Amino acid sequence: MGTGRGKRRLLKITSFDATGHKVTTGHCLFNCTKDTSKMASKYFDLTGDIVEFTRAHCPIVLSAVVGGVGLYFLRRYFAGGLCRSPARLDGKTVIITGANTGIGKETARDLAARGARVILACRDLTKAKTAAAEIRKSTGNGNIVIEQLDLASLASVRTFATIINEREPNVNILVNNAGVMMCPQWKTEDGFEMQFGTNHLGHFLLTNLLLDKLKKSAPSRVVIVSARLYDGGKINFDDINAERSYSPFGAYCQSKLANVLFMRELAQRLEGTGVTANALHPGVMNTELGRHVFTTYGWRALLMAPVVAIYYLFWKSVKQGAQTTIHLAVDKELETTSGLYFSDCMPCDLYPVGKDEATAKRLWQLSEEMVGLKE
Ligand SMILES: NC(=O)c1ccc[n+]([C@@H]2O[C@H](COP(=O)([O-])OP(=O)(O)OC[C@H]3O[C@@H](n4cnc5c(N)ncnc54)[C@H](OP(=O)(O)O)[C@@H]3O)[C@@H](O)[C@H]2O)c1
Numbered sequence: 421m422g423t424g425r426g427k428r429r430l431l432k433i434t435s436f437d438a439t440g441h442k443v444t445t446g447h448c449l450f451n452c453t454k455d456t457s458k459m460a461s462k463y464f465d466l467t468g469d470i471v472e473f474t475r476a477h478c479p480i481v482l483s484a485v486v487g488g489v490g491l492y493f494l495r496r497y498f499a500g501g502l503c504r505s506p507a508r509l510d511g512k513t514v515i516i517t518g519a520n521t522g523i524g525k526e527t528a529r530d531l532a533a534r535g536a537r538v539i540l541a542c543r544d545l546t547k548a549k550t551a552a553a554e555i556r557k558s559t560g561n562g563n564i565v566i567e568q569l570d571l572a573s574l575a576s577v578r579t580f581a582t583i584i585n586e587r588e589p590n591v592n593i594l595v596n597n598a599g600v601m602m603c604p605q606w607k608t609e610d611g612f613e614m615q616f617g618t619n620h621l622g623h624f625l626l627t628n629l630l631l632d633k634l635k636k637s638a639p640s641r642v643v644i645v646s647a648r649l650y651d652g653g654k655i656n657f658d659d660i661n662a663e664r665s666y667s668p669f670g671a672y673c674q675s676k677l678a679n680v681l682f683m684r685e686l687a688q689r690l691e692g693t694g695v696t697a698n699a700l701h702p703g704v705m706n707t708e709l710g711r712h713v714f715t716t717y718g719w720r721a722l723l724m725a726p727v728v729a730i731y732y733l734f735w736k737s738v739k740q741g742a743q744t745t746i747h748l749a750v751d752k753e754l755e756t757t758s759g760l761y762f763s764d765c766m767p768c769d770l771y772p773v774g775k776d777e778a779t780a781k782r783l784w785q786l787s788e789e790m791v792g793l794k795e
Contacts, residue, residue: 527746
């Protein structure tokens with residue numbers, strides 16, 4: 421901007437009346453320096469250039485504008501629903517697994533802002549400390565607690581549950597969020613295939629060990645973060661730990677199907693207790709979930725680049741991805757809703773594989789044996 425003193429000019433502001441005649445609608449004082457005159461002429465040159473370019477390349481400009489607007493609305497569509505509930509959680513205690521990053525952290529932030537005591541159940545305590553400090557600062561809620569939980573270790577799950585059962589008078593909301601995806605053929609501490617062991621068995625044991633506390637704290641809720649890919653899964657009872665044949669993708673789908681079947685059977689078993697159980701698909705977003713893909717597939721992971729690029733157009737933000745979890749955790753209208761699967765804050769029909777009662781019961785029995793709830 422020019423700073424020198426220039427001539428002060430009175431500028432007329434004109435427009436056109438209904439008959440098309442020029443009329444003066446106001447005046448303004450304009451301090452016209454050399455610099456501002458230069459800027460103005462540059463501005464008019466540029467505007468002229470833009471108009472000229474638009475005229476010359478009309479179809480391209482039009483397609484770009486229509487494409488841009490279309491993309492904007494598509495992204496808004498794929499952003500999904502928002503949790504609009506104003507519910508407060510003062511005096512309530514919430515446990516969120518895998519709350520040091522991604523969807524879990526955003527969920528923790530939201531529930532903390534509603535006044536809850538939030539227990540971040542995390543494996544990596546350094547990351548958890550950073551997340552807790554960030555959540556305390558952004559919400560003003562100091563009641564954020566960190567507790568160590570490694571879902572890939574039954575001993576860790578048992579220690580965590582003992583601490584919670586002894587220390588916490590109530591647990592009102594349990595969010596089973598933590599997850600691992602498409603890792604190499606790793607095993608948990610107890611020798612289970614890593615994705616089934618962490619995503620399903622660890623949460624299965626945790627939930628069962630906290631059930632008495634949840635019932636005592638009723639009305640209370642169990643929220644299970646699954647994924648739309650559950651419908652590509654199959655519970656491979658003959659080779660549950662994928663020892664004969666391992667597919668990183670297949671094992672992820674199996675674990676997410678197990679989340680849904682666990683929710684269905686749990687909801688039935690909890691009928692009449694005041695504890696609800698629901699599962700959800702959060703949408704697709706860019707979190708740390710894909711962290712093992714390069715270790716698993718090496719350079720072949722690059723072949724997925726075009727798919728990832730298309731997905732990128734429709735990715736939700738992590739905050740948007742946490743909305744369905746938050747909705748299930750807090751919405752007052754869902755106080756007695758149980759046994760359902762949600763996406764974009766709305767209940768959805770399950771594919772047949774997710775409604776298979778016989779498989780759900782068989783999985784429950786097998787899980788009980790695997791985690792040692794039934795010796
Ligand atoms: N992102 C998506 O597009 C998407 C789509 C569908 C479903 N989901 C589901 O959403 C959930 C959250 O995923 P995200 O996208 O937020 O992924 P993320 O950013 O990778 O977060 C996963 C969380 O799980 C924790 N975790 C992993 N293994 C654990 C273990 N053994 N014990 C305790 N915690 C463990 C991680 O902790 P560390 O940092 O310590 O490893 C991390 O806090 C998962 O269940 C996932 O399957 C995500």
